[in-house]
Amino acid sequence: MEIVKLHYPLAENVGSKEKIVLAMGFFDGVHLGHQDVLHQAKQKAQELGAKFCVLTYDHHPAIVYKQLNAHEKRYLTLYDEKMRIFESLGVDRVYYTNYTYAFQNQTEQEFVDNFIKRFNAVAVVAGFDHTYGGTNTADMKHLPKYSDGKFEVITAKPVELADEKVSSSRIRQALDNCNIELADQLLGRPFRSSGVVVHGREVGRLLGYPTANVEHSELQWLPNVGIYIVRVEVAGKQHIAMASVGHNVTFSDTLPMTIEINILDFNQNIYGETLIVDWLSHIRDEVKFETTEQLTEQLYADEVFTRDYLKLHPEIISTH
Template identity: 80%
Template sequence: MEIVKLHYPLQAEIKGDEKIVLAMGFFDGVHLGHQDVLNKAKQKAQELGAKFCVLTYNHHPAVVYKQMTAHEKRYLTLYDEKMRLFEQMGVDRVYYTNYTYAFQNQSEQEFVNNFIKRFNAVAVVAGFDHTYGGTKDANMENLPKYSNGEFEVITADPVTLDGEKVSSTRIRKALDDCDVELAGKLLGRPYRTSGVTVHGREVGRLLGYPTANIEHPELQWLPSIGIYVVRVSFGDESHIAMASVGHNVTFSDSLPMTVEINILDFDKNIYGETLTIDWLSYIRGEVKFDTPQQLTSQLYDDEVFTRNYVQKHPEVID
């Protein structure tokens, strides 16, 4: 898959000669709704003998027009994971564009000329709520007005689950509510993060449950505080584990939040490894225990829960 990084205004020599079908969107999460847009674009590209391309952006468009909290600035899929998912879905080329005030301030016709016609798109596909340009008229319903019949406009209807629209906002709320199973249903796959294994306080080892402390990128959206069943992968290995997102409140009231992973039936030194974490199920909330022994007893119960979960869902270890 080719990745073309663009900066607006575009340099004069940047253009496309071969015909393409262009899927447009930010695609944070690449959830079931996004997948529908991408699959429609892929199918149209195959019909027309065109390249399957994506136009996406380097950060939340909202950064340009409002103040955002540190939490709001986080992402469901960071760059590497998003590109991996695009490639997995068969995308031939990604136009990865910086989203700035100047980019947003284009008129509708300027956007069409610069990012659709210029790249020789014969069809464009986006969700029903996709916008472009800086005015309220920059929507999919009005896009054919600016095409001059030079490209087809395909608008994807909303995808729903349990009567509600699938959206990145809904997935973020599910993660904030510790509902990683709902997040996985909306994504069509388990929610995934990755981070580097670093040294921690090694309290878990003293309790008989050694943990890998995972340092995530600052902009990664994480499930809320709690204990979870997860699958971790590195190299060609994959293992079931218990994950704790929390502050180790049994030992202090002032420790920073950490992500700690206890991998079942595992005894290797993996400091420095980048672990991929698939979040499978919520076990319980974080509890402040009176003694370390009470915590150890609870960890045993968590392990039993985790092993039972795997027995009920054997597909998670395939």
């Protein structure tokens, strides 16, 4: 998959002579609704003998017109993961655009001329609520008005799950509510994060449950505080594990939040390795125990729960 990084105003030599079908959107999460947009674009590209391309942005468009708090600046899928998913869905080329005030300040016709016609799009696909500028008419309903009949406009209808629209905000809310199963259903795959294993306080090792302390990007949206069942991949191999998102409240009321993962039946030094984490299920909330013995007993119960989960879902660990 080719990735073309763009900045507006575009350089004179930027464009495309070959026919493309363009899927447009920010695609945070690349959830079931986004996948429907991408599948429709891929199908149309195959039908027309065109390249299947995506126009997406380097950060959330809201950053240019409102002040966001630290939590709002986080994303469900960071750059590497989003590109990996695009490639897995058959995208030929991604136009990765710097979303700035100047970009947003284009008129509707300027946007169409610069980012659709210039790239020789024969069809454009986006969700029903997709916008491409700062005015009330920069939407899919009005897009044909600016096309001069040179490209087809395909508007994807909302995808629903349990009679409610699939959306990135709904997934974020599910993660905030520790509802991993719902988040995974909305995504059509397990929610994924990744990070480097760094040195921690090594309390778990003393309790008989050594943990990998995983350092995540501050831009990564994560599940809320709690104990979870996860699948991890390290050095190309998958393992079942327990993950703790929390502050180690049994030992102190002032510790920072950490992501600690106890990989079952695993005894290797993985400091410095990148751990890929697929979040599967919530076990329980974080609890402050009176003694370390109580904590150890609970960790054993969590382990039994996790092993039972794997027995019920043996397919979650690939044997290949």
